Amino acid sequence: MFSNSFIPDMRFGAGSFSETAAAAAVLGDIDRALVVMDSFLAASGLANRLIDDLRAHGITAALFADFAGEPKLPHLQAATRAAKGAQQVIGVGGGSAMDIAKITACCAASGQDPMFYALAANPLPKNPLRKILVPTTAGTGAEMSATSIFAGDEGKKLWIWGPETKADLVILDPALTVSLPPHLTAWCGMDAFIHAFEAATNRNTHAGVQLYAYEAMRLVAGALETAVKAPGNLDARGKVLLGSCYAGIAVDNCGTAIAHNISHALAGLAPIRHGLATALGFEATLPWLVAAPTAELDAAAKAIGLASAQELPGFTSDLMDRCDIRRALPVAFDAVSPDELANEMGAMENRPMRRATARDVVDGDLVRFAEVIMSLPKTA
Amino acid sequence: MFSNSFIPDMRFGAGSFSETAAAAAVLGDIDRALVVMDSFLAASGLANRLIDDLRAHGITAALFADFAGEPKLPHLQAATRAAKGAQQVIGVGGGSAMDIAKITACCAASGQDPMFYALAANPLPKNPLRKILVPTTAGTGAEMSATSIFAGDEGKKLWIWGPETKADLVILDPALTVSLPPHLTAWCGMDAFIHAFEAATNRNTHAGVQLYAYEAMRLVAGALETAVKAPGNLDARGKVLLGSCYAGIAVDNCGTAIAHNISHALAGLAPIRHGLATALGFEATLPWLVAAPTAELDAAAKAIGLASAQELPGFTSDLMDRCDIRRALPVAFDAVSPDELANEMGAMENRPMRRATARDVVDGDLVRFAEVIMSLPKTA
Numbered sequence: 001m002f003s004n005s006f007i008p009d010m011r012f013g014a015g016s017f018s019e020t021a022a023a024a025a026v027l028g029d030i031d032r033a034l035v036v037m038d039s040f041l042a043a044s045g046l047a048n049r050l051i052d053d054l055r056a057h058g059i060t061a062a063l064f065a066d067f068a069g070e071p072k073l074p075h076l077q078a079a080t081r082a083a084k085g086a087q088q089v090i091g092v093g094g095g096s097a098m099d100i101a102k103i104t105a106c107c108a109a110s111g112q113d114p115m116f117y118a119l120a121a122n123p124l125p126k127n128p129l130r131k132i133l134v135p136t137t138a139g140t141g142a143e144m145s146a147t148s149i150f151a152g153d154e155g156k157k158l159w160i161w162g163p164e165t166k167a168d169l170v171i172l173d174p175a176l177t178v179s180l181p182p183h184l185t186a187w188c189g190m191d192a193f194i195h196a197f198e199a200a201t202n203r204n205t206h207a208g209v210q211l212y213a214y215e216a217m218r219l220v221a222g223a224l225e226t227a228v229k230a231p232g233n234l235d236a237r238g239k240v241l242l243g244s245c246y247a248g249i250a251v252d253n254c255g256t257a258i259a260h261n262i263s264h265a266l267a268g269l270a271p272i273r274h275g276l277a278t279a280l281g282f283e284a285t286l287p288w289l290v291a292a293p294t295a296e297l298d299a300a301a302k303a304i305g306l307a308s309a310q311e312l313p314g315f316t317s318d319l320m321d322r323c324d325i326r327r328a329l330p331v332a333f334d335a336v337s338p339d340e341l342a343n344e345m346g347a348m349e350n351r352p353m354r355r356a357t358a359r360d361v362v363d364g365d366l367v368r369f370a371e372v373i374m375s376l377p378k379t380a
Numbered sequence: 381m382f383s384n385s386f387i388p389d390m391r392f393g394a395g396s397f398s399e400t401a402a403a404a405a406v407l408g409d410i411d412r413a414l415v416v417m418d419s420f421l422a423a424s425g426l427a428n429r430l431i432d433d434l435r436a437h438g439i440t441a442a443l444f445a446d447f448a449g450e451p452k453l454p455h456l457q458a459a460t461r462a463a464k465g466a467q468q469v470i471g472v473g474g475g476s477a478m479d480i481a482k483i484t485a486c487c488a489a490s491g492q493d494p495m496f497y498a499l500a501a502n503p504l505p506k507n508p509l510r511k512i513l514v515p516t517t518a519g520t521g522a523e524m525s526a527t528s529i530f531a532g533d534e535g536k537k538l539w540i541w542g543p544e545t546k547a548d549l550v551i552l553d554p555a556l557t558v559s560l561p562p563h564l565t566a567w568c569g570m571d572a573f574i575h576a577f578e579a580a581t582n583r584n585t586h587a588g589v590q591l592y593a594y595e596a597m598r599l600v601a602g603a604l605e606t607a608v609k610a611p612g613n614l615d616a617r618g619k620v621l622l623g624s625c626y627a628g629i630a631v632d633n634c635g636t637a638i639a640h641n642i643s644h645a646l647a648g649l650a651p652i653r654h655g656l657a658t659a660l661g662f663e664a665t666l667p668w669l670v671a672a673p674t675a676e677l678d679a680a681a682k683a684i685g686l687a688s689a690q691e692l693p694g695f696t697s698d699l700m701d702r703c704d705i706r707r708a709l710p711v712a713f714d715a716v717s718p719d720e721l722a723n724e725m726g727a728m729e730n731r732p733m734r735r736a737t738a739r740d741v742v743d744g745d746l747v748r749f750a751e752v753i754m755s756l757p758k759t760a
Contacts, residue, residue: 001391001393001394001395001396002390002391002392002393003389003390003391003392004389004391004392006386006387006388006389006548007386007387009383009384009385009386009543010382010383010384010588011382011383012382012383012384012588013381013382014381015381016381028506029506126408126409163389207622208392208622211591211592211595211626212591215591242587246591
């Protein structure tokens with residue numbers, strides 16, 4: 001038995017961003033929109049281009065670009081104020097822009113504060129503003145998910161979940177991803193690969209999601225090295241972007257596992273890029289995972305052309321080598337001990353990922369994984 | 381560049397039908413629903429069971445089961461009257477039940493007659509009733525599509541198209557398909573296989589849909605013989621049902637080709653089951669199609685484990701043999717000439733399927749295909 005959450009309308013192709021305003025005009029009766037865009041993208045002229053296009057379609061648009069890093073409560077409150085009177089929210093950027101757009105579309109419709117919905121405190125409004133999401137990094141798959149993350153008043157990580165936050169239309173334009181630097185391309189791409197792998201092999205997996213997960217693994221594994229080494233290659237960029245989107249579908253339905261447990265635990269201790277943290281956690285745990293191979297682990301290996309699960313660690317390390325991923329932690333982790341990391345991995349909020357892992361994760365495993373991770377070099 | 385239409389929430393699994401009422405209760409504020417159900421299913425007690433379940437969830441449900449064969453305008457008008465005051469429509473049955481539910485959900489919301497929307501005469505209402513679709517035949521994939529077919533006042537085939545007609549939730553319960561007789565199982569299953577094949581290989585195909593089409597071909601080709609010969613095998617029934625659903629996604633996005641051109645042309649001349657007509661049209665044209673192999677034809681062949689497109693005709697004939705499909709037309713076709721069929725294949729309304737075919741279809745091809753089809757034995 002499985003249950004799959006709806007998959008939004010998608011457009012894919014180099015140049016498809018130029019259709020955003022026209023798509024907004026046909027998505028529903030509209031004369032006003034809010035554009036949520038990463039500030040460096042807005043500064044590049046992309047915001048003016050979109051706002052001009054919207055105006056040509058009879059839509060007056062406000063811009064919210066005043067955020068950086070992970071979304072914080074004041075960002076969401078400011079975006080909600082800016083959305084006043086709008087019928088649609090158009091999010092353009094990385095995972096933060098996606099999440100702000102998703103939450104704002106709900107809060108602007110109901111007039112409620114984001115905290116009203118945090119941690120499922122209250123049901124989301126049934127008729128949120130319509131949303132168009134345009135991801136410009138290929139990794140999180142946030143454009144396909146029903147989950148949004150933000151930091152509350154004391155910096156505590158909170159989430160809002162519900163199909164009401166999902167996009168009405170997702171536009172995937174590989175041309176928007178060519179400016180992503182090689183190291184971020186590699187980290188984000190590995191995050192997408194690991195989303196797909198964990199969703200396809202964890203204890204919540206099912207046939208209805210493996211379809212997307214396998215295709216995501218094939219697309220990312222086949223194209224990531226080229227996307228890193230030839231940033232302007234639109235074919236490779238498109239494959240990684242589409243793979244990231246399919247991986248987002250997989251995670252939206254089945255969640256993740258131990259690599260993401262480690263990644264979230266690391267992020268709780270010092271600033272680290274999510275994709276890098278996930279890749280390090282994945283490589284550190286994969287040999288242990290495949291030492292107890294399941295049918296799903298073997299099937300995932302076969303989906304990317306390997307003979308069995310035993311070949312996965314070698315394949316993954318080679319992929320990370322080819323993508324020039326340096327195995328190192330930010331210097332801020334100098335102050336972190338393996339015990340602290342193991343503790344964080346065992347914390348309540350990271351338990352679902354631990355429990356979903358295909359192999360039982362006992363406390364001794366957490367300690368061993370933490371030691372492997374913390375033995376990595378710390379670099380600036 | 382591609383554009384993919386949204387994919388509804390899905391639940392899959394033997395017994396999942398029993399969750400229908402609970403799903404209706406959480407889909408939105410609701411106290412009243414219309415159940416559209418094939419009359420033989422309603423007579424089996426399935427309607428009472430569902431209506432009792434709905435009542436237990438505080439939902440009063442009316443039943444519309446007064447239809448047979450393809451939906452006609454009076455069916456749609458009667459269903460729309462029966463939906464008065466309802467917030468949801470629940471369709472249970474074959475393609476006709478799906479199409480009646482889809483159209484009724486729009487007409488009941490706006491108060492308009494179905495003819496108001498036929499052939500895209502007017503835009504559909506933006507807030508139709510919510511819809512739960514439960515297919516009980518595995519073939520049409522109508523539960524996933526934005527297209528509905530009905531017969532107008534003079535018997536003319538009309539269509540209504542739009543995302544507003546699509547399901548909010550699709551429930552796939554293999555247990556509901558075990559009573560489908562073996563010959564219908566075989567015909568419907570071939571229809572699903574051919575939907576997937578044509579969507580994956582025609583001139584409108586793209587990578588965003590091949591994902592679903594290939595999986596549909598694998599599922600149906602792998603399980604159809606067992607579903608035909610061991611009707612109670614829920615694993616095989618589930619694979620064919622899921623394959624049919626994925627094929628519906630593929631067709632919803634990319635349409636069909638020459639086999640469906642022939643199938644629609646045959647149906648315009650005398651009564652014939654859609655799946656049988658499609659299978660006969662497919663087998664009659666496949667050797668011609670693969671004589672000019674394209675990259676997409678080879679890729680589709682490889683997706684089901686064949687070496688190249690050249691192996692497709694033999695594979696297909698063997699699959700039809702294993703599923704005991706008799707190559708014969710209904711006796712009513714005794715009165716039809718090959719020229720009449722060729723004419724119908726060339727008619728305006730069947731042109732999109734002709735034009736979408738991977739290989740150019742010239743008039744002489746139509747004549748040759750019509751001769752092959754009409755040379756088949758006619759049986760009672």
